[in-house]
Amino acid sequence: MLINKTGEINHMYRERYRLLLPNTMTKRPSIFKQWFEETGNLSAFAGRYLRDSLRPPYDFGELLRQAFEVGYRSLGLVAITAFIMGLVITIQSRPTLVEFGAESWLPAMVSVSLVREIVPVVTALICAGRVGSGIGAELGSMKVTEQIDAMEVSGTNPFKYLVVSRITAATLMLPILVVIADAVSLWGAYIGVNIKGVVSYDLYVRQVFDTLEYSDVVPSIIKCVFFGFAIGLIGCFKGYTTTKGTEGVGMAANAAVVVSSLVVFIIDLLAAQITDLLNLN
Amino acid sequence: MESDNGNSIYAKFANGEPVLRVSGLKKSFGTHVVLDGFDLVLTKGENIAVLGRSGSGKSVLIRCLVRLTESDEGIINMLGLDVPDLGQDALDKLRAEIGFLFQSSALYDSMTVRENLEFPLRRHSKHLTQAEKDQMVQEALDNVGLSDTADLMPSELSGGMRKRIGIARTMIMNPGIMLYDEPTTGLDPVTGRGIGKLMLEMKKKYNTSSIIISHDMGCVKQTADRIVVLVNGRCRALGTYAELEKSEDPDVHSFFE
Amino acid sequence: MKKATGNKIRLGLFVTGGIFLLMAALYMIGSRRNIFSDTVKVTGDFYNVDGLMVGHNVRFCGIDVGTVDEIEFVNDSSVRVTMLISQDMQKHIRSNAIASIGTDGLMGNKLVSISPRGGTAAYIKDNDALETLRPVETGEMIRTLKVTNDNLAAITDDLRTITEKVNTRNTLWSLLLDTAVAENVKQAIVDIRITGRNSAVVTGDLSRIVNGIREGKGSVGAIISDTTLYGQVKQTIVDIKLAGERTAIITGNLDSLIGSVRKGEGSIGALIMDTSFAHKINKTLDNLEDGSDNFNQNMEALKQSFLLRKYFRKQAKQQPPK
Incomplete structure (x- = not known):
């Protein structure tokens, strides 16, 4: 299983004595095997989350x-980013619409692209960076400094306390x-619309x-519910399964950001297809 | 004279009765054998030090005792319970009787000293009022001589203080059996002796039995009643400090040089 | 402890703020669709809703007053559109108003446009049915134009036949020594031909009228193809020419009108329906008829004159009557 200390320490030892042992014994698992193992472990981790999240005590x-x-x-960071996105998307979209003589469609077009796509994804990416790396590093360092073990021996379920x-x-x-x-990005877009044109607040709204x-x-x-779940899950997974000491903490934080950002895009793709399939556009 | 927790299983054992029996304990990681049939008996009120080189499996041994690491084979009988076969609830209950001091102290960085000390209480002593908890925290801090650190963060403490808070945190549950993983490693000799003294005080005050993992001979000499020398995953020698000091076995003798 | 409480308050503010914003946004979107405000339900039966969909706007005098709630078939040639109209607007819309289907801008959404018709009819109430206008459809316009084209072709054919007859039968020319007269006749014919060609652009009405001309007594065709003509017919020719010229003038008017249609001034339908225009055409043709009457009269006079009486008799014997 994934919290199997056996496996981790095994890995640790193998890494430590890698140079001394014959090549066949220290051969790293192939990329495919690693990928499937990681995916399997992540799924088991998610399953444990679902089980433990429903079981008291909460x-x-x-x-x-x-x-x-x-x-x-995260609010400050997210708000600044959203404001800038609203402003920039508006400024960038204007020339094309002007070319078609459809400048008055600017608020309509920008608001749809912001609400449907840009703001959710950008916010999720910001959170993947901020929250994902934070969780990954925090749990990772707790893991390597035995704090998670300490919780376990004190009779607290660390998975529940930390991960859930x-x-x-x-x-x-x-x-x-x-x-x-x-809301903030639409406000940014309002300012963007009014940089070159004049649209009253009432008309804009x-x-x-x-x-x-x-x-x-x-x-x-x-x-966004799924974005949040993915970011939390991957951050926790990477942190909770950290090995190799302090070096591992950095790797866990880094992997948490990279993987969760990628997963955000994959979920976004799936979501787009599902809404399309359900004719929600 | 004894101030055992009235409800604990540990209290039911008489002094000198074995509280922990380990026999034929085996543990290997892949092809790397760490423990190869280790035997040990700990009686109530006794401190046993386990000596061994780095990587000889000392830490694995005590992790196996509380099932932070699952053993492969062998008997671990603690307070009359068969540890490898316990379910999660029974294991948690048993763990409440055991104090584990980690090498790195393992204080929770994100919490204050007070929250660190309260943490073990949350699971096992839900019926406690805040006033009772405050009193227990204060008592535990008084025991380790750090009464006024309750609102500090662990990062504000020195290594020795962290160890003491770690001891306070394990002692707050009134455990019967203490497992110390390298309690003096990384501390200067004076601070190390201070920790050793504290361990003895705790033992005297709460009548605990301890297993002390160490390669710091000063600490071992100071705290241990008996010493086990762990070589190649087995118990090579067992005896008091004075007995083992005279041992002719080069593996044993090397520790006393 | 204090810090923890402060954090909880901030978290509470954050969560409340977020949920409030979401509710506000959902309410605002909903209120634009008249989901949350009080509405009056009215219906209109259309022949063709031209792509109108549920959710499209309803406008009264150009102001958004509601949305389309439901579109359903009543029977095979009638679609019932149910509209939700804001209750605030109820006191402005009378039940005799006319609903029509239009478009928002050049390429915008379809919408239902309600226009007032004056009068003192009662204001609308729930479940009222409004009168509707058939939407002006491009498809139908093109169908009408095709009919016009067909008619045009028919007219052109007729006129060509007439012209050919005039050109190929030389009797008239050989008898008339006066070249000036011949010139006049030719010119008249040319004018008529131009008239015919130009007037072909107009509606089926014109075609019917022209057909009438062809069949009726004293029609232009009959006059022109009469090869039994003798003598001095100068006056008659002049008359014909005059009529031809008048037709040409009217044709000019027609041209300019058609030109303005092409430029997009006013709808083709309106032009076609213009009765004063049809009157003008009728008058033109009356003139033509007048001209031929005069011609007939002159012919009768010629027959009676001593100079030509003999020739006419001989001619009558040689040619068996048709």
């Missing part, structure tokens, strides 16, 4: 702490972050909400 205190960490603490709270917090907070980021449909907003929020 640790609300830690959940709130993590929610604060993931949600509130973090994944749940990320899953719940990301959609809220995205809603706020949507009217055009934006005239264009937006439930089928724009709701799927994008649902998508």
Whole structure:
């Protein structure tokens, strides 16, 4: 299993004595084998999360702490990014629309692309960077400094305390972050629209909400639930299964960011296809 | 004279009765054999030091005792319970009777000293009021002589202080059996002696039995009643400090040079 | 402890703010679709809704007043559109208003446009049915134009036949020594031909009228193809020429009108329906008829004159009557 210390230490020893042993004994597993092993372990990890998250006792205190960490603490960064995205997308879209003489469609077009795609994905990437690496590094260092072991021997289920709270917090907070980021980005777009043109606030709001449909907003929020889950899951997985001491902590944080960013895009692709399949566009 | 926790299993054992029996314990990682039939008996009120070189499997031994690492084979009987066969709930219950001091102290970085000490209580002593918890925390800190550090973060503490807080955190549950993983490693001799002294004080105050993993002979001499020398995954020698000092076995003797 | 409480408050603010924003956004989107406000339901039966969909806007005098709620078939040639109209607008729309299907801008969404028709009809209430206008359809316009084209072809054919007859039968020319007269006749014929060609652009009405001319007594065709003509017919020719010229003038008008249609001033339908225009055409043809009447009269006079009486008799004997 994945928290099998046997396997990890085995790996550790093998790495340590690699140079002394014959080549065949130290051969690293092939990339495919590694990939499948990693995917299997990740799935088992997710399964354990689902099981443990439903079973009492629930640790609300830690959940709130993590929610604060993931949600509130990311707000500033996410808001700045969203504002800039709103502004930039508007400025960049204007020339094309002007060419078609459809400048008045700017708020409508920009709001749809922001709400449906840009803000959720950019927010998720920011969170993958901030939250994913944070979780990966924190759990990784707890792992290598035996803090997770210490929790285990003190009779607390560290998986529940550390992993369940973090994944749940990320899953719940990301959609809220995205809603706020949507609002901020639309505000940025309003300023963008008014840099070269003049659109009153009332007209802008009217055009934006005239264009937006439930089928724009709701799927994008649902998508974010999965983004949050993926970011929390991968950050925790990479951190919780860290080996090789302090070097491993850096690798865990790095892998958490890289993998969760990639997974965000994969989920986005799937979400686009599913909404398309369900005719929600 | 004894201040055992009234409800604990440990309290039911009389002094001198074995509280831990290990026999034929085997553990290997792949082809690398770490423990190869290790035997040990710990009686109540006794401190046993396990001597061994780096990588000889000392840490693996005590990790196996609390099932942080699963053993391959052999009997581990702790407080009359067969450790390898315990279910999660029974294991958690047993673990509450055992204190484990990690080499790195393993204080939770994100919590204050007070929260660190309260952490083990959350699972096992839910019925406690905040006032009772505060009192227990204060008592534990007083025991290790760091009464006014409750609101500091672990990063603000020195290595010796961290060890003491680590001891306080394990002692707060009133454990019967203490497992020390290299308690003095990385500390200067004076601080190390201070920790050794504290370990003896705790033993005296709470009548604990301990297994001390170390290669610091000063600490071993100071704290251990008996010494086990671990060589090639087996118990090579067993005896008091004075007995083993005279041993002619080169593997044993090398520790006493 | 204090810090932890502060964090909880901040987290609470954050979560509440996020959920509030989401609710507000969903409400605003919903209110634009009249989901949350009070509405009045009215219907209109259309022959063709031209791609209108549920959710499209309903406008009254160009103001958004509601949305399309439902589109369903009543029978094979009638589609019922149910519209939700904001209750605030109820006191402005009378039940005799006319609903039509239009487009928002050049390539925008379809919409239902409600236009007031004045009067003092009661204001709309729930489940009222509005009168509807058939939408102006490009497809139908093109079908109409095709009919016009067919008619045009028929007219051109007729006129060509007439012209050929005039050109090939030399009797008239050989009898008339006066070249000036011949010139006049030729010119008149040319004018008529131009008239015919130009007037062919117009509607089926014109075609019917022209057919009438061909069949009726004293029609242009009959006059022109009459090869039994003798004597001095100068006056008559002049008359014909005059009529031809008038037709040409009217044809000119026609041209300019058609030109303005091409430029997009006013709809083709409106032009075609213009009755004053049809009157003009009728008058033109009346003139032509007048001309031929005069011609007939002159002919009768010629027959009676002593100079030609003999020739006419001889001619009558040689040619058996048709």
